[in-house]
Amino acid sequence: MSPAFEPEPAAAAVDRAGMWRHIAAFGDLLAREWRRSADLELPLPSGRMPDQLVIAATGGSAAAGDIVAALAAPVSEIPITVVRGRELPNFVGERTLVVAVSCSGNTAETLALYDDAWRRDAPLIAITRGGRLAARCEDDGVPAWRFDYDAPPRAAVAPLLAPLLRIVERLGLYLVTTPDIEQAAARCAALAAEQLAAGSSAARAAGAAAGRIPLILAGGPLVPLAERARNQLAENAKLLAASAALPEAAHNLVVGLDPALAPARWTLLALAAEGDPAAPYLEVIEELAASRGIPFLRLPIPGTSPFEQALAALVTVDALSWQAAIARGIDPTPIPEIESIRERLARLSSAEIST
Incomplete structure (x- = not known):
């Protein structure tokens, strides 16, 4: 199709x-x-x-x-x-x-x-x-x-x-089950078309991250998708990003949101799903960010189960990275830095790299 x-x-x-x-x-x-x-x-x-x-x-x-x-x-x-x-x-x-x-x-x-x-x-x-x-x-x-x-x-x-x-x-x-896959797959196809379009929540998040370092927050099964967002922003948009897992980040990382520095440098992006166990932490971190002038944006993740939400988050963060690349005028596919590292390591007898 x-x-x-x-x-x-x-x-x-x-x-x-x-x-x-x-x-x-x-x-x-x-x-x-x-x-x-x-x-x-x-x-x-x-x-x-x-x-x-x-x-x-x-x-x-x-x-x-x-x-x-x-x-x-x-x-x-x-x-x-x-x-x-x-x-x-x-x-x-x-x-x-x-x-x-x-x-x-x-x-x-x-x-x-x-x-x-x-x-x-x-x-x-x-x-x-x-x-x-x-x-x-x-x-x-x-x-x-x-x-x-x-x-x-x-x-x-x-x-x-x-x-x-x-x-x-x-x-x-x-x-x-096969019905699980087929239902989630159909929803992902519709979601991808929505998030790749101009004006989508992924496009707005990409705009909020412009000129800043995005810090992507998530909890539970969505933690790997925060890491995925970080890596996709790097490879597709050539944009340095960070990710953090909740509730762990509420016990340490939030202390580093220095109000003298963070507002000019960071944007917090939260992967937010219905029934998310991280929801209470996102609320208090959003309040903390507001009190310190740090931009905070939620990326809504649809789905009625962790399975559907994980797949929807995958599509959403991939679209986010694409939107960020387009906004920066950068072709998402080339990865010259990785290719350079691969070539240099290939000349060493002790190591090599390929992705």
């Missing part, structure tokens, strides 16, 4: 690679990949359920793992851990299912985590578009769930999220 949104000509001229298309297509793509992942099989030796689930990923490929881990945390009977970097926690072993996630299949850190899991005899499955990870899985007889969606890793979250949701559903860690 084609996206129900077309950018204005001026915006399209800035977004030359069409990042908006990936945001608009998220819902349809999630539903498609969920249906396709019905054939996904898990490596469970002797049919034994794992004692832990580890999602090994870095950069844009880790975002889906963060969302799944946060959604499942209140109900899962085993820990779900997202591991970034090059070394797995000591507890990983034969009773740990490790899911190696790399959009490109060439993420050096994820390949290192794959090797670490292999040495520990941990059951392994990969989610990837191909690359060295897929080749290694083929050589080792490890199952690899592959997809063919062509997008930068930060824009390919749907093909990663769908099989991860299927995995936690198959393990009985988090209940997801």
Whole structure:
């Protein structure tokens, strides 16, 4: 299904690679990949359920793992851990299912985590578009769930999220049904068209952040989406941002809102959903911000369940980053700083990077 949104000509001229298309297509793509992942099989030796689930990923490929881990945390009977970097926690072993996630299949850190899991005899499955990870899985007889969606890793979250949701559903860690997916996907498609349009709440939030450093606040299952907003603003809008989790931030970070400095430098953006356990904290922080002259703006997140709200927040913050990029006249797709770091590290014998 084609996206129900077309950018204005001026915006399209800035977004030359069409990042908006990936945001608009998220819902349809999630539903498609969920249906396709019905054939996904898990490596469970002797049919034994794992004692832990580890999602090994870095950069844009880790975002889906963060969302799944946060959604499942209140109900899962085993820990779900997202591991970034090059070394797995000591507890990983034969009773740990490790899911190696790399959009490109060439993420050096994820390949290192794959090797670490292999040495520990941990059951392994990969989610990837191909690359060295897929080749290694083929050589080792490890199952690899592959997809063919062509997008930068930060824009390919749907093909990663769908099989991860299927995995936690198959393990009985988090209940997801096809009607849940289809309903949320349809709402995301409509929401994307709304938030990408001029004058949307995402556009207003982008305007409020102009010339400032946005601090994104969220609580509960929306915490990973505050982190997503921070990273998307960096990659898409080339804008430095920060994120903080509630209620933790109410116990420390708020003290740093210096009234002599913060009003000129910061804008507070809050991801606010119905039934949000962070709501009381947002109210008092909003009062504190007002008393110190610090701009505070709520980004309303629709949805009647944490699942719907998490997906809606994903679409909203991605649209926020796109709106900020367009407002700054910056093409969202190029990431020259990351490419430069990758090239420099590739010349070192001890390290490499790919996202």
